Amino acid sequence: xxxxxxxxxxxxxxxxxxxxxxxxxxxxxxxWLFLTPMIVVVILVAGWPLFRTISLSFTDxxxxxxxxxxxVGFENYLANYQGYWAGVLADPLWWHSVFNTLYFTVVSVFxxxxxxxxxxxxxxxxxxxxxLVRAAVLxxxxxxxxxxxxxxxxxxxxxxxIINDLLMNLGLISHPLAWTANQNLSMWAVIFADAWKTTxxxxxxxxxxxxxxxxxxxxxxxxxxxxxVKVFFKVTLPLIKQPLMVAIIFRSxxxxxxxxxxxxxxxxxxxxxxxxxxxxxxxVDFQSVGYGxxxxxxxxxxxxxxxxxYIKLARVRLGEEGS
Amino acid sequence: xAIIKRIAFYALVIFILLFSLFPFYYAIITSFRSGSELxxxxxxxxxxxxxxxxxxxxxxxxxxxxxxSVIVAGAVVVLSLGLGVTAAYALGRVRFRGRKxxxxxxxxxxxxxxxxxxxxxxELIRSLGLYNNLAGLCLSYMIFTLPFTVWVLTTFMRDLPLxxxxxxxxxxxxxxxxxxxxxxxxxxxxxxxxxxxxxxxxWNEFLFALxxxxxxAERTVPxxxxxxxxASQYELPWGNIMAASVIVTVxxxxxxxxxxxxxxxGLTAGAVKx
Numbered sequence: 001x002x003x004x005x006x007x008x009x010x011x012x013x014x015x016x017x018x019x020x021x022x023x024x025x026x027x028x029x030x031x032w033l034f035l036t037p038m039i040v041v042v043i044l045v046a047g048w049p050l051f052r053t054i055s056l057s058f059t060d061x062x063x064x065x066x067x068x069x070x071x072v073g074f075e076n077y078l079a080n081y082q083g084y085w086a087g088v089l090a091d092p093l094w095w096h097s098v099f100n101t102l103y104f105t106v107v108s109v110f111x112x113x114x115x116x117x118x119x120x121x122x123x124x125x126x127x128x129x130x131x132l133v134r135a136a137v138l139x140x141x142x143x144x145x146x147x148x149x150x151x152x153x154x155x156x157x158x159x160x161x162i163i164n165d166l167l168m169n170l171g172l173i174s175h176p177l178a179w180t181a182n183q184n185l186s187m188w189a190v191i192f193a194d195a196w197k198t199t200x201x202x203x204x205x206x207x208x209x210x211x212x213x214x215x216x217x218x219x220x221x222x223x224x225x226x227x228x229v230k231v232f233f234k235v236t237l238p239l240i241k242q243p244l245m246v247a248i249i250f251r252s253x254x255x256x257x258x259x260x261x262x263x264x265x266x267x268x269x270x271x272x273x274x275x276x277x278x279x280x281x282x283x284v285d286f287q288s289v290g291y292g293x294x295x296x297x298x299x300x301x302x303x304x305x306x307x308x309x310y311i312k313l314a315r316v317r318l319g320e321e322g323s
Numbered sequence: 324x325a326i327i328k329r330i331a332f333y334a335l336v337i338f339i340l341l342f343s344l345f346p347f348y349y350a351i352i353t354s355f356r357s358g359s360e361l362x363x364x365x366x367x368x369x370x371x372x373x374x375x376x377x378x379x380x381x382x383x384x385x386x387x388x389x390x391x392s393v394i395v396a397g398a399v400v401v402l403s404l405g406l407g408v409t410a411a412y413a414l415g416r417v418r419f420r421g422r423k424x425x426x427x428x429x430x431x432x433x434x435x436x437x438x439x440x441x442x443x444x445x446e447l448i449r450s451l452g453l454y455n456n457l458a459g460l461c462l463s464y465m466i467f468t469l470p471f472t473v474w475v476l477t478t479f480m481r482d483l484p485l486x487x488x489x490x491x492x493x494x495x496x497x498x499x500x501x502x503x504x505x506x507x508x509x510x511x512x513x514x515x516x517x518x519x520x521x522x523x524x525x526w527n528e529f530l531f532a533l534x535x536x537x538x539x540a541e542r543t544v545p546x547x548x549x550x551x552x553x554a555s556q557y558e559l560p561w562g563n564i565m566a567a568s569v570i571v572t573v574x575x576x577x578x579x580x581x582x583x584x585x586x587x588x589g590l591t592a593g594a595v596k597x
Binding site: 038141147201 | 346347349366428430438439446469492546548575576
């Protein structure tokens with residue numbers, strides 16, 4: 001559990017800053033003074049809207065009259081009207097979008113981790129123009145999600161798309177596929193577009209972890225003539241496991257709230273609908289703020305639950321700070 | 324054997340380059356093709372027409388959209404850095420009760436799913452009279468730029484040598500003077516990195532921009548691009564869309580190439596979202 005990044009090592013030494021005793025209380029007072037504006041803004045833009053969203057989920061508010069909803073208890077979540085169930089938790093489409101979101105998260109994070117790690121291994125090698133290649137790898141990361149979704153939408157176009165053309169020329173498919181319209185393919189289109197854009201993030205974090213590794217165990221492995229693949233699984237992977245896990249959890253939390261790429265590529269199509277798309281559709285398109293807020297709140301609690309897990313795992317980073 | 328290995332390695336490098344660059348390359352060559360040319364698949368550039376770019380600006384206020392994005396992203400960067408630097412000093416250099424809780428809260432806020440605050444934020448923006456207003460977007464964007472600005476700046480701040488601060492304290496400098504006169508000159512690289520990441524995040528944001536604006540004149544570029552439509556759902560003007568995509572992406576790519584090293588250090592320091 002003790003893989004150290006440079007920030008941690010240096011941070012540990014900086015923790016010894018406070019030596020002056022009399023100064024301490026004055027420093028603490030000015031620290032709170034400095035923190036106040038930031039805390040006020042965070043409460044205004046995060047705390048209050050979150051509180052209101054959860055409150056609204058217990059009302060029947062509509063978009064045209066957000067504040068004027070009546071208290072309805074848990075009706076938006078789950079309610080029984082004369083024998084049949086209603087509410088978010090009884091809506092098959094909600095559970096379908098939960099499934100879609102989880103499926104999307106697992107598959108796309110797996111793909112980008114695998115490709116990102118492979119990229120990092122290549123970029124960690126010594127070759128000419130390495131700096132240029134590293135910069136090039138960052139390009140997909142810099143492209144706005146909307147733009148990358150549109151670019152993939154164009155490349156995956158059923159009639160004029162280059163992907164269909166390429167696959168047909170290679171003889172892999174016999175007729176063009178409707179990537180974004182076909183129910184069985186559209187999730188894959190979304191996953192391609194997302195994995196392409198986020199792979200650089202995984203590649204860079206993996207590369208940073210690889211560059212931290214000590215060289216001596218590799219020299220030893222080389223002397224012993226151990227196969228590089230074995231070295232990777234027995235030496236490299238265990239050594240970068242910790243930073244890699246942090247990156248994977250970080251990306252997973254990001255993937256769970258996916259909205260942009262799905263909304264642009266496949267709109268409100270049910271076969272790719274994510275939790276965020278579902279909640280926004282209820283809120284804005286169907287104008288039912290109460291019901292949509294209930295869906296938002298469920299999403300929030302799912303992500304909050306997983307965030308606590310992430311923070312527990314990433315504790316190493318915070319470990320050096322006194323409480 | 325060594326030569327084969329070398330060739331295989333460079334083949335991998337070329338594959339990585341193709342994987343990373345081809346989609347954008349294809350967007351560029353598409354944007355310079357017009358009319359029926361768009362409906363033939365070509366792998367190499369073979370025509371050069373700026374018709375798509377001209378019609379993009381003629382058919383909608385795309386210039387205004389770009390200006391909106393610049394204003395919003397710029398204001399968000401200035402606000403986040405201003406609030407973030409002083410907070411990062413307190414969190415990175417001063418030991419006090421509740422610091423760890425505060426850091427964890429900030430980290431948690433940066434993980435908030437945006438949709439989880441959507442209705443509350445909508446109500447807040449409505450009640451402040453900022454609906455369909457750029458100021459409303461600036462305010463709402465603070466929810467994701469501020470926490471990660473504070474977080475990344477705190478890690479940078481923690482790494483500054485403590486001798487500097489000790490010397491300042493011995494000279495009787497107040498914390499405010501220490502920040503502005505001692506730390507700020509050293510923090511420039513960190514401020515550039517964090518500012519750049521905040522700018523990119525705000526420039527690319529879609530959900531709030533889509534929900535909190537109503538008219539084309541207040542829209543930012545991601546929303547404008549997403550809403551470019553043709554005569555019907557099945558006749559999207561791909562040429563215009565690709566031209567718009569190239570325009571909004573080129574400045575970002577130039578920035579990324581210039582500040583490549585700084586961005587990578589910022590990303591690894593904060594493990595921020597992409």
